[in-house]
Amino acid sequence: GQQLNQSPQSMFIQEGEDVSMNCTSSSIFNTWLWYKQDPGEGPVLLIALYKAGELTSNGRLTAQFGITRKDSFLNISASIPSDVGIYFCAGQFTDSNYQLIWGAGTKLIIKP
């Protein structure tokens, strides 16, 4: 079946550092989505990407839809304590949510 490889699995960073994580797939996607999950809560959509090569920002977050349509990255600039949580990528072949494929998540931990 389809698989998404998300890396790194976890990151330990200092406050103020930039963060980068990515997802790769063996298959082509039409949509890439990035969600964040805070402890004890459900995921919240951060950025949606719909076109190959698209670069989209949401505050300190920037995400790109890879040219090959098989990968995407998420960057966070100047990390702050509230950035901690688990970040998930999700890919979609069609417009239907029931065909979303999820990455395993990147856990972001900020060292005091």
Add this chain to the structure above:
Amino acid sequence: DGGITQSPKYLFRKEGQNVTLSCEQNLNHDAMYWYRQDPGQGLRLIYYSQIVNDFQKGDIAEGYSVSREKKESFPLTVTSAQKNPTAFYLCASSMQSQGPLHFGNGTRLTVT
């Protein structure tokens, strides 16, 4: 405020018992979903419903059942046939089968 409410937050059951997880939304969304989340894995789709009185199996439906008698409600029953039911369960909804998923805050089920 509109949103998705999952209850209870924590649920404990003995092996062999069926248990029902509640999910209610007041977003007037047509589509609703149940996901299972295990540590180190991406979200996996259990069941989804695009309209009242209709639902479809997701990737891991065995041992689970759902109903959709009202637009606002999509309860999930974890049956005794589910071999490994201990997990974090997330309910989500979307306007139709497309568009951003809105998640509830999850129910953590522990079966001993």
